[in-house]
Amino acid sequence: xxxxxxxxxxxxxxxxxxxxxxxxxxxxxxxxxxxxxxxxxxxxxxxxxxxxxxxxxxxxxxxxxxxxxxxxxxxxxxxxxxxxxxxxxxxxxxxxxxxxxxxxxxxxxxxxxxxxxxxxxxxxxxxxxxxxxxxxxxxxxxxxxxxxxxxxxxxxxxxxxxxxxxxxxxxxxxxxxxxxxxx
Amino acid sequence: xxxxxxxxxxxxxxxxxxxxxxxxxxxxxxxxxxxxxxxxxxxxxxxxxxxxxxxxxxxxxxxxxxxxxxxxxxx
Numbered sequence: 001x002x003x004x005x006x007x008x009x010x011x012x013x014x015x016x017x018x019x020x021x022x023x024x025x026x027x028x029x030x031x032x033x034x035x036x037x038x039x040x041x042x043x044x045x046x047x048x049x050x051x052x053x054x055x056x057x058x059x060x061x062x063x064x065x066x067x068x069x070x071x072x073x074x075x076x077x078x079x080x081x082x083x084x085x086x087x088x089x090x091x092x093x094x095x096x097x098x099x100x101x102x103x104x105x106x107x108x109x110x111x112x113x114x115x116x117x118x119x120x121x122x123x124x125x126x127x128x129x130x131x132x133x134x135x136x137x138x139x140x141x142x143x144x145x146x147x148x149x150x151x152x153x154x155x156x157x158x159x160x161x162x163x164x165x166x167x168x169x170x171x172x173x174x175x176x177x178x179x180x181x182x183x
Numbered sequence: 184x185x186x187x188x189x190x191x192x193x194x195x196x197x198x199x200x201x202x203x204x205x206x207x208x209x210x211x212x213x214x215x216x217x218x219x220x221x222x223x224x225x226x227x228x229x230x231x232x233x234x235x236x237x238x239x240x241x242x243x244x245x246x247x248x249x250x251x252x253x254x255x256x257x258x
Contacts, residue, residue, distance in 0.1 A: 053197040053228075056204035057235045124195045133201065 031060040033177035035170060039068030039094065040103035041112055041127060045119075047072075047183040048130035054179065055137040062173040063134075064165070066144035069183075070151065072097050072131065073141055075159045086152025093151065097127045135161055142169055184213045191220040192249065199225055200232050207238065207256055215241065215255045221248045229254075 001009075032054040036047050047063070054061045065073055074096045079087050094100050105111035119126065125133070135141070142163045148154070155164070163169075174180045189206055191199040199220045206216055222228070226243065229252055233240045242253040 049197050052201050056197065056201045057232055058204075059235075122195060123193050125198055137201070137205075 030058065031062060031173065031177040032179040032181075033170070033174040034061070034063045035174070035180070035182045036063055036065045036069035036072060037067050038103070038183055039071040039100055041097075041100045041115065042102050042104075043183050044069075044072050044097065044100065044127055045124075045130065047181070048127065048134055050181065051134050051139050052130060052137065055134065055139050059179070061134075061137075061139040062142065062177070063139060064142045064144065064170040064173070067147045067151075068093075070143060070147055070153055070158075071100055072127070073143060073158050073162055074153065076157055078154055078157055082152050082154075089151045090153065090157075097131055100127070131159070135159075140173075142173075144170075184215065185210070186215045186217055189216050189218045191218055191222070191225075194220065195222055196224050196228060198222075200228050203229070203232070203254065204236070207254070210256050212256050212258065215253055218252045218254065220250050220252075222250075225250045225252075 032051070034047055034051060036044070038044065038047075051061050051063055071094050074094070077090050077095045079090065082090065100112070101109070102111045102115055105114075116126065140163065141159075141161070142165045143158055145164050145166060148164075187206055187210065189202060191202055194202070199218065199222050203216060203218055210216070218229075226245075229240065229243075232238075233254070237258050239255045239257045240252060241255050242251075244251050
């Protein structure tokens with residue numbers, strides 16, 4: 001078979017398969033779904049590295065932030081209208097991705113500072129830069145409303161462009177995804 | 184058929200792949216990108232990226248620590 005014809009046949013077969021899959025309700029096969037639970041700098045860097053590589057490779061990317069992971073998409077602290085417990089939780093948690101700690105070698109804050117410096121020297125993108133790039137590439141970010149309530153985090157404390165949802169929102173994305181990760 | 188030069192030297196994983204994909208979006212089918220990168224995982228990552236996205240790697244060479252790749256937008 002001449003190569004041009006082979007290419008043509010392959011393309012026609014691909015198109016037909018795609019059409020059949022869509023008709024059968026099998027859609028969204030090209031998605032990566034990340035459940036981001038950790039608020040540690042090293043784990044968040046890993047999560048956003050995979051998210052950026054996935055988006056660059058043509059996958060639709062959905063990141064669901066829950067519990068400590070919410071820190072990644074936090075931009076400031078507010079205290080107005082919060083209970084004492086919520087104010088305390090808000091104060092004890094980092095105000096955003098620029099100040100998160102590491103999962104190991106925390107050493108009262110020396111560890112994270114040391115690693116940030118190493119990353120900068122090696123020209124590895126910082127966590128805030130990676131988050132901005134993820135938004136630019138259209139990575140969908142969803143905040144877990146239940147954890148927001150527990151931690152007393154309000155919507156105005158999170159970066160713009162974030163969507164809100166619960167476990168079913170996460171599952172709807174994860175069920176149709178090729179790649180699912182819990183970080 | 185235009186060619187765009189892309190300098191990704193000094194960038195680390197995953198930024199070279201992100202830049203390649205962003206640049207590709209601005210090009211027409213048949214155009215090429217010539218990328219220079221010194222990220223140690225660049226070759227493995229680019230080959231994987233090409234497989235996933237269906238683009239075409241026309242040439243790859245290494246001189247010292249700098250890898251040079253020519254990618255053609257084929258779809």
